[in-house]
Amino acid sequence: MEIRVTGLTKHYQADGRTVKALDGVDLTIPANEIFTLLGPSGCGKTTLLRSIVGLETPDDGEIRIGEDVVWSRRKGIAVPTEKRGLGMVFQTYAIWPHMSVYENVAYPLTVRGTPGAQIAVKVAEVLRFVQLAGLENRPATRLSGGQQQRVALARALVAEPRVILFDEPLSNLDAKLREETRKELRRFLSQLDITAIYVTHDRVEALALSDSIAVMRAGRIVEIGAPREIYFRARHRFVADFIGRANLIDATVLGHADGATRIDCALGSVMCAGSEHAQGSQVTLCLRPEFLQVQGGTVAGPNLVHGTIEAIDFVGEVNEAEIRVGSALLLARTAPDAQLAVGSAVSIALAPEHCLLVAA
Numbered sequence: 001m002e003i004r005v006t007g008l009t010k011h012y013q014a015d016g017r018t019v020k021a022l023d024g025v026d027l028t029i030p031a032n033e034i035f036t037l038l039g040p041s042g043c044g045k046t047t048l049l050r051s052i053v054g055l056e057t058p059d060d061g062e063i064r065i066g067e068d069v070v071w072s073r074r075k076g077i078a079v080p081t082e083k084r085g086l087g088m089v090f091q092t093y094a095i096w097p098h099m100s101v102y103e104n105v106a107y108p109l110t111v112r113g114t115p116g117a118q119i120a121v122k123v124a125e126v127l128r129f130v131q132l133a134g135l136e137n138r139p140a141t142r143l144s145g146g147q148q149q150r151v152a153l154a155r156a157l158v159a160e161p162r163v164i165l166f167d168e169p170l171s172n173l174d175a176k177l178r179e180e181t182r183k184e185l186r187r188f189l190s191q192l193d194i195t196a197i198y199v200t201h202d203r204v205e206a207l208a209l210s211d212s213i214a215v216m217r218a219g220r221i222v223e224i225g226a227p228r229e230i231y232f233r234a235r236h237r238f239v240a241d242f243i244g245r246a247n248l249i250d251a252t253v254l255g256h257a258d259g260a261t262r263i264d265c266a267l268g269s270v271m272c273a274g275s276e277h278a279q280g281s282q283v284t285l286c287l288r289p290e291f292l293q294v295q296g297g298t299v300a301g302p303n304l305v306h307g308t309i310e311a312i313d314f315v316g317e318v319n320e321a322e323i324r325v326g327s328a329l330l331l332a333r334t335a336p337d338a339q340l341a342v343g344s345a346v347s348i349a350l351a352p353e354h355c356l357l358v359a360a
């Protein structure tokens with residue numbers, strides 16, 4: 001089911017001030033995708049999600065779920081939450097501690113007055129799907145965090161919603177369980193014909209889980225794309241920075257040749273693939289630490305810069321090296337067994353295809 005949001009605005013009054021939580025959001029969420037709203041705290045993700053659900057009343061705009069307008073100020077439409085055909089999974093699992101696994105999952109059908117025999121079939125099916133069959137009678141609190149989250153997912157799925165919405169559902173889990181549950185969730189969702197909207201401020205979660213990511217800032221959508229698109233070909237400095245570790249360097253476009261762009265920046269003159277930015281324009285050079293090819297000593301070659309290692313952190317799978325190049329301090333990731341010493345001179349090869357230019 002496609003979701004279309006147009007011109008959505010929402011202001012809150014707090015401490016005598018007006019906060020613009022949504023600033024004219026236009027967004028189409030394609031049917032059957034896992035679509036993530038990603039952004040820093042306070043950028044409006046939860047407000048947007050809650051508006052789609054119907055738990056928040058926007059000031060203006062329109063929300064469609066499939067062909068149905070579920071909210072429109074202009075048309076005077078406000079379909080109540082329970083009639084929007086949605087399932088929800090929240091950060092606090094919101095499973096009921098006094099109920100068994102079965103009762104928790106059955107709840108949405110019980111309140112609808114679905115006949116008991118039908119409920120039993122549905123609950124058995126969905127518990128099998130989330131791999132909790134056999135735990136029907138267990139009190140919901142006597143489960144691990146990951147299992148409780150699966151109960152919450154089962155409860156959201158049992159009523160066969162058209163869309164399922166997740167608000168930071170993994171943030172209460174420890175790092176290892178979070179990763180396992182994330183993979184599991186991706187597997188579960190990709191087996192279903194369902195549109196999933198997922199809210200998080202965790203970029204790794206967004207990259208690993210999503211078909212598409214919308215990066216938000218200050219109540220607006222800045223950029224939308226597939227995870228690799230957003231990571232490798234961000235168009236805005238804010239997005240490039242938010243989606244991964246990045247060296248961001250102010251630069252000026254000197255000119256173009258053979259589909260590449262020559263820039264001037266604190267590293268000197270650098271060739272970058274692509275030619276979207278006009279000569280003379282101010283841009284930002286984005287270098288991901290994992291693509292800086294660090295070599296010991298001073299070697300010559302195209303697109304090479306020279307520097308001195310100021311610090312090395314060994315973090316297990318990589319060395320993180322801080323390298324001084326003129327006025328810039330670059331973060332580079334190198335192989336954990338690379339023999340690099342603080343104070344030593346190094347050369348860094350910058351592959352033009354990994355020199356991303358974004359709007360300043």
Ligand code: ATP
Nearest residue numbers: 012013014019021040041042043044045046047201
């Ligand atoms: P987080 O990741 O911290 O949950 P978020 O991106 O989901 O943040 P929202 O919760 O949507 O952001 O909040 C957007 C803005 O609206 C913030 O500035 C927030 O302080 C403000 N806000 C949200 N709810 C209310 C409220 N009930 N009253 C006043 N201001 C609010």
